[in-house]
Amino acid sequence: MNTIQIGGLVSFTTIDYPGKLACVIFLVGCPIRCAYCSNPHLIPVGSGEYDPEKVFDWLKSRKGKLEAVVFSGGEALMQGEPLFEYMRRVRELGFSIGLHTNGFYPENLSAASPFVDWIGIDYKATETNYEKLTGVNIAYERMIKSLDVWAKTGKPAEVRTTVDPRYVSPDDLLKIAHDVAARGFKKFAVQKYVPHFEDTEHGTTPAMRNAFFNDEKLQGEINSLFETVTWRE
Numbered sequence: 001m002n003t004i005q006i007g008g009l010v011s012f013t014t015i016d017y018p019g020k021l022a023c024v025i026f027l028v029g030c031p032i033r034c035a036y037c038s039n040p041h042l043i044p045v046g047s048g049e050y051d052p053e054k055v056f057d058w059l060k061s062r063k064g065k066l067e068a069v070v071f072s073g074g075e076a077l078m079q080g081e082p083l084f085e086y087m088r089r090v091r092e093l094g095f096s097i098g099l100h101t102n103g104f105y106p107e108n109l110s111a112a113s114p115f116v117d118w119i120g121i122d123y124k125a126t127e128t129n130y131e132k133l134t135g136v137n138i139a140y141e142r143m144i145k146s147l148d149v150w151a152k153t154g155k156p157a158e159v160r161t162t163v164d165p166r167y168v169s170p171d172d173l174l175k176i177a178h179d180v181a182a183r184g185f186k187k188f189a190v191q192k193y194v195p196h197f198e199d200t201e202h203g204t205t206p207a208m209r210n211a212f213f214n215d216e217k218l219q220g221e222i223n224s225l226f227e228t229v230t231w232r233e
């Protein structure tokens with residue numbers, strides 16, 4: 001594979017890169033299998049539907065209109081060297097580069113870091129539940145390595161936990177928040193789990209899913225650990 005495989009594109013967003021008008025490029029392929037995946041169509045590796053050079057030409061036409069380009073997935077870092085080169089070229093156009101990652105490729109994150117200005121990185125569960133949620137037994141240790149790789153760069157990040165009550169309890173969330181803060185991160189986000197397929201709630205109820213957002217004690221404790229905590233309902 002000597003070019004990136006693009007499976008989707010959002011041409012304008014104000015919520016995917018903090019404080020900047022951005023677009024999002026979705027790359028295909030993901031090494032893990034989250035129980036709540038909202039992008040299952042992006043998981044299989046194959047030919048992307050978009051021609052990367054046409055997307056690059058389009059990005060040139062967005063200079064002065066957009067400020068940032070975010071690479072998402074799937075897991076964008078799965079694509080390695082061609083991605084680093086593509087990011088380098090996009091950054092040369094003058095865009096800030098954002099990356100949404102599940103942290104599975106710490107070495108690739110390190111290699112990409114010169115071309116990336118900000119990341120949103122998932123911390124999906126405590127170590128006990130990570131394999132159950134992702135289906136992969138080394139996913140937790142890789143994600144922790146990625147956190148430490150990024151912390152060393154000194155660049156900004158948001159660490160995110162989606163609180164699927166099947167895999168994350170309020171106590172788990174508190175443990176995760178303490179660990180994230182201890183690793184030097186200043187911004188944390190708690191994301192509500194929303195079932196993506198209308199025919200099933202996967203054994204959860206609205207009350208279970210809302211519990212994290214109605215717990216003032218939990219929120220206060222977590223808020224006190226960071227400069228910013230976003231409670232994303």
Ligand code: SF4
Binds near residue numbers: 030033
């Ligand atoms: S990391 Fe993202 S794309 Fe990959 S399985 Fe999990 S939710 Fe889906």
